[in-house]
Amino acid sequence: MGFSEATGEICYDLPSSYVPHAGTGLLHLPRFIAKIRKHLAGELPKSYQRNFCKGFDRFLCLHLGVDPEQVIAAVRESADERSLDARLLTLFPADLRVHVWNRELVQKGMSEMGREALDDAKRKMGTSHRTDVISFADMIDLDEGRIP
Numbered sequence: 001m002g003f004s005e006a007t008g009e010i011c012y013d014l015p016s017s018y019v020p021h022a023g024t025g026l027l028h029l030p031r032f033i034a035k036i037r038k039h040l041a042g043e044l045p046k047s048y049q050r051n052f053c054k055g056f057d058r059f060l061c062l063h064l065g066v067d068p069e070q071v072i073a074a075v076r077e078s079a080d081e082r083s084l085d086a087r088l089l090t091l092f093p094a095d096l097r098v099h100v101w102n103r104e105l106v107q108k109g110m111s112e113m114g115r116e117a118l119d120d121a122k123r124k125m126g127t128s129h130r131t132d133v134i135s136f137a138d139m140i141d142l143d144e145g146r147i148p
Contacts, residue, residue: 009045011038016146017056017105017137023085025098027105028137032057033084036075056105056136063101064092109135 014034021029035052038044044052051057053068061068070091078084109118114136121139122128133142141147 009047010144011035011045011048012144014038014144016141016144018141020102023089024092024096025102026060026096027102028056028060029088032060032071033075036072039072040076056108059104059108060101063104064096066091106135106137108137109139 015030017028017031019030020027021033035044035048035057038048039052053061053072057068061071071088074084074087074091078087108114118134118136118139119128121136122130122133125139125143127133127142130142133139133147138147
């Protein structure tokens with residue numbers, strides 16, 4: 001079973017958490033938006049629903065001081081990328097502290113407690129031997145086939 005848990009269904013078409021949002025530079029935001037679109041279309045697998053608006057999604061929203069439901073509403077109510085970007089920039093604080101968030105995201109799993117959780121996840125996936133997987137964003141990329 002993969003990192004995506006329960007049913008093992010994997011969305012290979014979601015962007016990596018390492019992809020920055022074109023309008024803000026925030027890592028993970030394009031992935032959260034893509035998951036929201038799947039959710040709104042009723043296409044988000046159970047394996048992803050378990051952590052939808054939790055994990056990185058929630059951490060990003062906490063960083064920005066917004067509720068995940070506000071981001072979901074912005075996606076639902078936007079006709080295109082341009083209007084979505086405008087809504088998000090209105091919703092998000094003026095100072096996005098992009099460098100703070102991006103650094104935090106890429107280091108999730110590198111603290112002592114984080115390494116224990118990461119090692120546990122790697123063990124469950126049968127990938128304990130992988131020394132190249134050093135963060136939770138790496139685990140997602142491994143699970144979704146972006147790291148061979």
